[in-house]
Amino acid sequence: MKYIKDFAIVSNERLDDRNVLLKLRPVDGQMPDTKPGQFVQVQAPAAQDTFLRLPISINNVEDGLLWLMVQMIGEGTRAIGQMKEGQSLNLVLPLGNGFSIDEFWNTDSRSMRPQVLLVGGGVGIAPLLYAGRVLKSRGVEPTFLLGARTASGVLERSLFEQIGRVLITTEDGSLGTRGFVTQILSDSQIVELSSFSKIMVCGPKPMMIAVARCAKQNGVDCEVSLENMMACGLGACLCCVEKTINGNLCVCTDGPVFNINQLTWQI
Amino acid sequence: MANLTVKLSALTLRNPVMTASGTFGYGLEFEDFVPMSKLGGIIVKGTTLLPREGNDYPRMAETASGMLNCVGLQNKGVRYFADSIYPQIKDMDTNVIVNVSGSSPENYAECAAVIEELERIPAIELNISCPNVKDGGMAFGVTCEGAASVVKAVRKAYSKTLIVKLSPNVTNIADIARVVEAEGADAVSLINTLMGMSIDIERRSSRLSIGTGGLSGPAVKPVAVRMVHQVAHAVKIPVVGLGGIMTAEDAIEFMMVGATAVEVGTANFIDPAVSGKIVEGINRWLDSHKVKDIREIIGVV
Structure with missing residues (x-):
């Protein structure tokens, strides 16, 4: 089951000059089941050049908190990096297949x-x-x-x-x-x-x-x-495809984790 | 609660809100977010006679208030659709409409004929306006002769509701709409994406694998509203409006310039539940403005 959920920022810790670690608590108290390697689609605070959601991998889920590490490389990620404790973020999750654990x-x-x-x-x-x-x-x-x-x-x-x-x-x-x-x-x-x-x-x-x-x-x-650029994150728009031995597959739903034997990389 | 029912020729929609092709998968991808029974219809992915791999990655570039895509009609072909997808979606409680594309009038017609046999598909949307394929697609939709040739061929092969999706990348969209109407289309939908380009100035190259792509999202909405207004005055058949609809107010804007129904596209990527919310929002707006029937607002501008 996938959800659209509001999360409250419990902490926003600066890790270095480019990265922050956000710890989030679901506002309704219900943390969806997630697997390592899955990701979330974050709705960034409104900014002119951020229109689509931002796909961010799950860094950890522990003690009822979801951890997201965000690299501030564009307008949207910088806006997220500046958010404060108590503010909320809207996420679509969990997305993708995850590592085969x-x-x-x-x-x-x-x-x-x-x-x-x-x-x-x-x-x-x-x-x-x-x-x-x-x-x-x-x-x-x-x-x-x-x-x-x-x-x-x-x-x-x-x-x-x-x-x-x-x-x-x-x-x-x-x-x-x-x-x-x-x-x-x-x-x-x-x-x-x-x-x-x-x-x-x-x-x-x-x-x-x-x-x-x-x-x-x-x-x-x-x-x-893989982290191909994506729009929907749900396998609908077909923008994030990667060439595989089975043709073009969506990184958002067939991935983001692929076995290297599935890919057409020259290795 | 106002009456929301509208008709596209013989096709009755419980409300005017549908989801646009290529933005809602086969509906299955969105079942966690919106009950299909809430929607007037869903228009599933562009389907062609033979399988297509689509264009190379990258296929998407985000732009101010919108996005460019050059997916290129990736799909597994109409036989796969009929055998493997249709059984999963045929019992959805909404109108499931298939978007059909092709590279010649003959293979558009052949594809439509396969879908004609699928009992629970009440309509097709003929895509003569995809800007991202070399063979066919928009090539047919930008001339009156091209549009006429495809609609004529498909009309012979397909007896149910035929909606034709028009390209905005033309000099006069009303001329194309009139030709399509004359060849027997039951409705037209517009607009498909506007052709655009975006450059990565560090790499000195396009952000898209094939150079150009189709622009969608709120950035295109004023253009789409103008074109729907223009086409609604040019033809008698119903017009379906789309292009950058994010809210119920946007949908109402399209209906006021003459759209009988609307399609929600790119907005599904930002809020997968948005189509249902737009239905609720239209309902609230009509109630608060004491409008008893949605048809009262169609074409008032």
Whole structure:
């Protein structure tokens, strides 16, 4: 079931110069069921160039609060970033398929715990916090590989560290390994890719393609979360399509998470 | 409560509010948000004789008070519609109307003939105005000869209510409307999207894969209202008005210039429940203005 709901802003925390973390409570007290990897469509406060809703991935759902990490890149996202505690936002949710975490439901506690690698770049780390938390609650050992331009761009680092092992790369070397996430993926001294039963990726497309290539070379199942521009978020307008082996599919309803084997990327 | 019933030729609508093709999927996508029984009708996705993949991504660019799209009639073809979609939507409690497109008068007619066989589809909307396909679409809708050739062919193949959707990308839309009426259309709907362009100045290229797209949303509404006014004075058949309707007041504006019914399009993307709210809003407006029958306001301007 999908809903159109008003949420009250409980807090709006500045994470760095470009990103804020909003914690929202449903005004009617009823939090819809959500899955990691799903997203919401936010109605931004009125501004001339914001007409459509803004798709934002779910960063976390905890203690009756929905967390959204918003990168302030346009008029609409900047307006949201400036909103204050007590103001309300209208959301359509939950949207999209989410990461395939259901296969980890029946993890047998006696056998070896499955390992999942979650790779995020920039604000793309947002859905991985929620995914990591839920995976851990199902007996999975999550490892996070977070990439950013610089140390301050490694968002929610301490929260990730509470859930699992965290590896970091920064382009300027100010934190973790200098370079891109692929630097670490290609170094078997740091991570043994074949030990993972799945890799989940969210970030800039070139990064996702590079990670998908590493996953394929090592025979590890890999899924990526896409962020094609969309209008409706409901599979009606067909604007956000991605080419797949089954033709053009909507990122909003058939995705945003796709297994790399479904896509026509050259990897 | 005022009487909201209107008629498009033989087709009776419980109220004048329908949803525009390409903005409401097959209705199924919106069932969580609006009961179909609230709507006068829904016009489902553009359907063609053969499957179409549509244009490449990116297909959408947001603009001031509107959006451009160049989807390009992605659909799985009329056979798939008849076999797989129709069974899911045929019992919806509203008029389910299929938007039909094509690349020649013959394949428009062939597609319409398949839909004629579907008992619970009381009407089609003939799309001679899609700006986003190379073969056919708008090419037929921008000349009197082209429009006449498609409507003539489809009229022979299709006996139920035939609505023809007109392009605003013409010199004189009233001329096209008159030709369409003469060839036997039961109603016309207008406007389809206005052709536009938007440039990413950093990349020095169009924001859309095929360069151009169709503009929709409140930005186009004054143009649409003017054209509905013009067409309503040019033809005797009912006119369905659309273009940037976001509220009940917008819908009433279209009806006052001569629309018998309206279609809500892009607004569905912003508020998936908006079509139902527009019905309620029209009702409230009529009551507060002591209008007993919606037909009293049609064409008063």
